[in-house]
Amino acid sequence: MKPITLALAKGRTADDSIKLLEKAGVPFPNFSYDSRKLVFYDTSGSIKLIFVKAVDVPTYVENGAADLGIVGKDNIMEAQADIYEILDLKLGKCQFAVAGFNGDHPQKNHILTVASKYPTVARNHFQQKGVPVKVITLNGSVELAPIIGLADMIVDIVETGTTLRENGLNVLEELEPISTRLIVNKASFTTRSESVHTLIHTLQTGLE
Ligand SMILES: Nc1ncnc2c1ncn2[C@@H]1O[C@H](COP(=O)(O)OP(=O)(O)OP(=O)(O)O)[C@@H](O)[C@H]1O
Numbered sequence: 001m002k003p004i005t006l007a008l009a010k011g012r013t014a015d016d017s018i019k020l021l022e023k024a025g026v027p028f029p030n031f032s033y034d035s036r037k038l039v040f041y042d043t044s045g046s047i048k049l050i051f052v053k054a055v056d057v058p059t060y061v062e063n064g065a066a067d068l069g070i071v072g073k074d075n076i077m078e079a080q081a082d083i084y085e086i087l088d089l090k091l092g093k094c095q096f097a098v099a100g101f102n103g104d105h106p107q108k109n110h111i112l113t114v115a116s117k118y119p120t121v122a123r124n125h126f127q128q129k130g131v132p133v134k135v136i137t138l139n140g141s142v143e144l145a146p147i148i149g150l151a152d153m154i155v156d157i158v159e160t161g162t163t164l165r166e167n168g169l170n171v172l173e174e175l176e177p178i179s180t181r182l183i184v185n186k187a188s189f190t191t192r193s194e195s196v197h198t199l200i201h202t203l204q205t206g207l208e
């Protein structure tokens with residue numbers, strides 16, 4: 001039978017995700033960070049793991065290039081992809097937050113500028129509050145934006161709080177808790193039901 005394809009997010013949660021799969025009884029013995037390989041198979045040959053940039057995992061899954069994906073809730077929310085979110089794998093725990101300088105009082109008629117690696121999340125948050133903002137998209141070092149005056153505040157991930165603290169910023173508002181999730185392509189959920197459900201069940205067992 002054709003293997004099912006699992007897209008695994010590269011980056012800081014990859015190692016724990018591989019360990020979780022291994023604990024659940026799905027080892028990828030050839031997986032190695034040292035090689036430049038991007039495709040791996042489990043021992044049974046029934047799961048094809050593709051190693052992709054975290055931000056791209058929802059795209060692979062939504063378009064059926066992968067049947068399942070392991071990726072952070074941050075990237076799922078930003079992508080707004082039409083997929084099923086099935087399991088909380090409880091890895092990579094952090095939180096979305098609005099951050100800035102405490103005591104900043106925006107002047108009247110001044111439209112707030114918000115910098116973020118997650119422009120859709122930022123826009124949606126302020127839209128829901130009815131606060132008009134201009135969103136500036138950055139790809140990293142987002143905490144720099146309020147310091148150098150590029151933005152009034154940021155929407156970013158906070159884990160330990162060290163990056164905010166070391167840059168003199170504070171959490172102004174706590175948003176969605178983030179963790180790594182298992183996502184599934186909607187068509188695969190039905191057409192590859194048996195293989196998909198076996199992997200879901202296996203991962204569930206690994207979480208216990
Ligand atoms: N402190 C943290 N900062 C960023 N992401 C975190 C943190 N803690 C957990 N995560 C989770 O880890 C995932 C991968 O983060 P990582 O920074 O490795 O990837 P990335 O955002 O694609 O990085 P880059 O584009 O800088 O390579 C995030 O999507 C998030 O779900």
Ligand SMILES: O=P(O)(O)OC[C@H]1O[C@H](OP(=O)(O)OP(=O)(O)O)[C@H](O)[C@@H]1O
Pocket residue numbers: 139140141142143156157158159160161162163164
């Ligand atoms: O609360 P903390 O434990 O300090 O973690 C949060 C920081 O980690 C992430 O940055 P990352 O290391 O991915 O760097 P980049 O986004 O600047 O590339 C995130 O964007 C914050 O800057």
